[in-house]
Amino acid sequence: MSQSLVLVGPMGAGKSTIGKLLAGILHLPFVDSDRVIEERTGADIPWIFDVEGEDGFRMRETAVLKDLLFGEPAVLATGGGIVMKEENRQMLKGDGTVVYLTASVDQLVERTYKDKKRPLLQVPDPEAKIRELIARRDSLYREVADMIIQTDRRGPKAVAQEIAQRYQA
Numbered sequence: 001m002s003q004s005l006v007l008v009g010p011m012g013a014g015k016s017t018i019g020k021l022l023a024g025i026l027h028l029p030f031v032d033s034d035r036v037i038e039e040r041t042g043a044d045i046p047w048i049f050d051v052e053g054e055d056g057f058r059m060r061e062t063a064v065l066k067d068l069l070f071g072e073p074a075v076l077a078t079g080g081g082i083v084m085k086e087e088n089r090q091m092l093k094g095d096g097t098v099v100y101l102t103a104s105v106d107q108l109v110e111r112t113y114k115d116k117k118r119p120l121l122q123v124p125d126p127e128a129k130i131r132e133l134i135a136r137r138d139s140l141y142r143e144v145a146d147m148i149i150q151t152d153r154r155g156p157k158a159v160a161q162e163i164a165q166r167y168q169a
C-alpha cells in the first residue's frame with residue numbers, strides 16, 4: 001500500500017482546492033477520485049447518478065478508491081460520501097494519512113447550496129439536505145481521520161500549509 005495523504009469531508013469543505021495546494025507543497029501528484037470516476041465512465045457525475053443511481057456511483061467510487069490507495073503515493077481528494085460504506089472506511093483506516101476537512105455548517109451551505117453539479121443537492125431544500133448529510137456523516141469522517149482541520153476563518157493556502165507541516169512532523 002502507498003502512503004497517500006487522503007482528504008475526506010463534506011461537499012464544500014475545500015478538498016480539491018486544498019488538495020491541489022498540498023500536492024504542490026509536498027511534491028506529490030494530486031488526484032481527485034470524482035474526476036477519476038468520470039474519466040473511467042466517460043460521463044460526468046450527474047449522468048452517473050441519473051443512469052446508474054447512487055448505488056451505481058458508489059460501486060464505481062469503491063473500485064476507484066481501492067485502485068488509488070494501492071497506487072502511487074499522492075494527495076487524494078475523495079467525494080463527500082466516501083465514508084458511507086464500511087468497506088471504504090476500512091480501506092481508509094488501513095494506511096496513509098487521512099485528513100478530515102471540515103467547516104461550520106453555515107459555511108458549507110453557503111459554498112454549495114446553488115451547485116448544479118452535485119446530484120444530492122438537486123432537491124427542493126438543499127440547505128436541509130446538507131445539514132442532514134453532515135449530521136449523518138460527521139462521526140464517520142472522525143472514525144477514519146488521523147487529523148481534523150477546520151477550514152473556515154482561513155484561506156486554502158494557510159490550511160494547506162498547516163496540513164503539510166503536521167504531515168511532515
Ligand code: S3P
Binds near residue numbers: 012045080
Ligand atoms: C457526494 C459528493 C460529491 C460527489 C457526489 C456525491 C456526496 O463530491 O462524490 O456528488 O455524497 O457527498 P464532493 O464532496 O467533492 O462534492
